[in-house]
Amino acid sequence: MSQDDDLATLTRAVGHPARVAILRFLSKQKTPCCGDVTTCIDLAQSTVSQHLKVLVEAGLIERKGQGTKNCYSICREPFQRLIAGIEDILAEDAAATQKIKASTKS
Amino acid sequence: MSQDDDLATLTRAVGHPARVAILRFLSKQKTPCCGDVTTCIDLAQSTVSQHLKVLVEAGLIERKGQGTKNCYSICREPFQRLIAGIEDILAEDAAATQKIKASTKS
DNA sequence: ACCCTTTATCGTATTTTTACGATAAAGGGT
DNA sequence: ACCCTTTATCGTAAAAATACGATAAAGGGT
Numbered sequence: 001m002s003q004d005d006d007l008a009t010l011t012r013a014v015g016h017p018a019r020v021a022i023l024r025f026l027s028k029q030k031t032p033c034c035g036d037v038t039t040c041i042d043l044a045q046s047t048v049s050q051h052l053k054v055l056v057e058a059g060l061i062e063r064k065g066q067g068t069k070n071c072y073s074i075c076r077e078p079f080q081r082l083i084a085g086i087e088d089i090l091a092e093d094a095a096a097t098q099k100i101k102a103s104t105k106s
Numbered sequence: 107m108s109q110d111d112d113l114a115t116l117t118r119a120v121g122h123p124a125r126v127a128i129l130r131f132l133s134k135q136k137t138p139c140c141g142d143v144t145t146c147i148d149l150a151q152s153t154v155s156q157h158l159k160v161l162v163e164a165g166l167i168e169r170k171g172q173g174t175k176n177c178y179s180i181c182r183e184p185f186q187r188l189i190a191g192i193e194d195i196l197a198e199d200a201a202a203t204q205k206i207k208a209s210t211k212s
Numbered sequence: 213a214c215c216c217t218t219t220a221t222c223g224t225a226t227t228t229t230t231a232c233g234a235t236a237a238a239g240g241g242t
Numbered sequence: 243a244c245c246c247t248t249t250a251t252c253g254t255a256a257a258a259a260t261a262c263g264a265t266a267a268a269g270g271g272t
Binding site for chain 1: 108110111113114115117118119120121122123125126127129130133134180182185188189191192193195196198
Binding site: 122124149150151152153156157160171173174175 | 259262263267
């Protein structure tokens with residue numbers, strides 16, 4: 001997977017109000033189960049489960065099956081990768097500016 | 107617009123490989139026009155224009171109509187907002203950890 | 213004035229996303 | 243063993259995203 005695809009996958013997974021809310025909730029409440037999330041999100045249980053699946057498949061969260069109660073928790077690494085990807089885009093801007101400055105100076 | 111909605115809008119706008127590629131290109135090449143982007147992206151001109159529109163509407167890039175040649179450039183502020191939003195989610199995690207540590211200690 | 217380039221928009225088809233209810237699987241408690 | 247809770251998955255309907263060609267608008271050059 002290219003870097004662009006990776007960043008697109010990560011941002012797309014975050015890119016829904018319900019999923020942002022879920023991520024924030026997971027961050028506050030450590031490893032809550034699906035039901036905990038559902039009561040806080042005002043969406044059907046199946047819909048919440050689907051959003052959780054999207055986040056798991058993107059690698060942003062992790063499922064820990066504890067019997068009948070599955071718990072979820074945030075994975076920090078992909079978020080760092082996301083931030084790094086955004087910063088990388090902005091950095092290329094800075095690099096380009098640098099180049100222009102250098103060539104103007106000479 | 108809530109903070110969650112804002113972050114969702116920003117990440118959703120980034121969340122497509124073509125748009126990531128466009129953003130990266132805009133960052134390297136300062137204020138290129140639509141045609142410049144089109145030749146680099148291998149998509150129809152109308153499709154590229156549509157992607158540019160998505161990015162403009164999210165506020166991530168800016169259009170500067172220079173007559174028949176419209177030029178685009180990156181807006182840095184919303185990217186910072188995006189990063190801040192992600193960091194905010196992770197920070198709540200840290201804050202929660204802090205709380206747990208504090209309560210365990212007392 | 214004329215043509216040519218550039219690019220946004222329109223119309224449209226296809227695919228994907230989103231949401232829900234219903235159902236099934238999987239344990240936990242008694 | 244039985245029921246009850248929990249939750250993923252299936253089926254499905256509606257909405258949104260994605261891509262393209264065709265077209266129109268808007269200047270630039272001669």
